[in-house]
Amino acid sequence: MNARHNGGLTPPNLGLRALMNPEPIFESRTMDDRPFIPLHWTERLHDDMLRRAELNYSELSERRTTRDFSDRDVDRRLIELAILSGSTAPNGAHLQPWTWVAIRNEELQKRVREAAEHEERKTYSERMPEAWSEVLTPLGTDAVKAHLTDAPWVVVLFKQKKRQRSNGEWGPTYYATESCGIAAGMFIQAVHNMGLVTLTHTPSPMGFLRELLERPRHEEAVLVMPIGYPAEDAMIPDIHRKTLDQVAVFFDEQS
Numbered sequence: 001m002n003a004r005h006n007g008g009l010t011p012p013n014l015g016l017r018a019l020m021n022p023e024p025i026f027e028s029r030t031m032d033d034r035p036f037i038p039l040h041w042t043e044r045l046h047d048d049m050l051r052r053a054e055l056n057y058s059e060l061s062e063r064r065t066t067r068d069f070s071d072r073d074v075d076r077r078l079i080e081l082a083i084l085s086g087s088t089a090p091n092g093a094h095l096q097p098w099t100w101v102a103i104r105n106e107e108l109q110k111r112v113r114e115a116a117e118h119e120e121r122k123t124y125s126e127r128m129p130e131a132w133s134e135v136l137t138p139l140g141t142d143a144v145k146a147h148l149t150d151a152p153w154v155v156v157l158f159k160q161k162k163r164q165r166s167n168g169e170w171g172p173t174y175y176a177t178e179s180c181g182i183a184a185g186m187f188i189q190a191v192h193n194m195g196l197v198t199l200t201h202t203p204s205p206m207g208f209l210r211e212l213l214e215r216p217r218h219e220e221a222v223l224v225m226p227i228g229y230p231a232e233d234a235m236i237p238d239i240h241r242k243t244l245d246q247v248a249v250f251f252d253e254q255s
């Protein structure tokens with residue numbers, strides 16, 4: 001239903017704000033006949049908001065990039081739900097400029113690993129500037145990418161640099177890099193929340209993935225994410241996150 005034509009009725013599911021607001025909460029906000037629908041939003045009490053915020057932060061604090069995977073299988077529906085979660089991301093002009101390629105295929109994973117390791121060997125031995133290896137050393141990474149064949153799933157996120165317009169011409173997408181970054185973050189959060197682990201792997205350069213995974217020229221691989229259970233003896237680097245003071249600046253006149 002178009003918001004303009006709903007006769008001012010308060011729809012269900014709008015929560016306290018709708019009940020407390022005597023004014024009609026809808027107004028015409030479109031310049032044409034595109035449909036608008038009421039926002040589904042639930043007002044929460046402050047204590048509940050705080051509890052949820054703390055719980056969310058505490059759960060996210062537990063997330064760690066994992067490089068040692070078990071070969072234990074993972075139900076495809078879980079991967080589908082992670083992809084659907086990632087695809088709820090806000091994105092430039094709602095073009096949803098992403099394609100998720102989900103692989104559970106030993107032969108293909110082997111080929112991805114071989115090609116990735118081929119590039120990574122060159123990167124680690126010839127291409128990597130000293131300033132880069134300096135920050136990678138504490139993470140213990142090298143050109144061996146066993147996670148690509150150990151993990152039951154590998155999801156490759158492709159960014160769509162162009163889109164086909166309704167007149168058949170090709171046009172740009174907007175903020176596709178930012179959009180894919182946000183989508184990847186939400187995907188990673190979903191994977192963590194369901195009790196699995198992942199790694200944001202960026203083999204450098206990544207051009208080989210387009211050909212191997214048969215993606216069109218206007219798509220560019222941005223992240224390779226193995227997903228699964230951690231290996232029983234999985235180890236992670238002992239690194240620490242910056243504090244709030246180190247990452248945030250507030251202009252807050254109330255404190």
Ligand SMILES: Cc1cc2nc3c(=O)[nH]c(=O)nc-3n(C[C@H](O)[C@H](O)[C@H](O)COP(=O)(O)O)c2cc1C
Binds near residue numbers: 064141
């Ligand atoms: C864009 C991006 C690229 C990354 N590339 C790699 C990579 O190629 N190989 C790797 O082992 N880790 C990679 N990482 C993982 C980071 O090293 C890791 O997130 C960081 O050390 C923080 O650790 P945490 O995720 O456990 O908090 C990447 C992460 C991001 C966000």
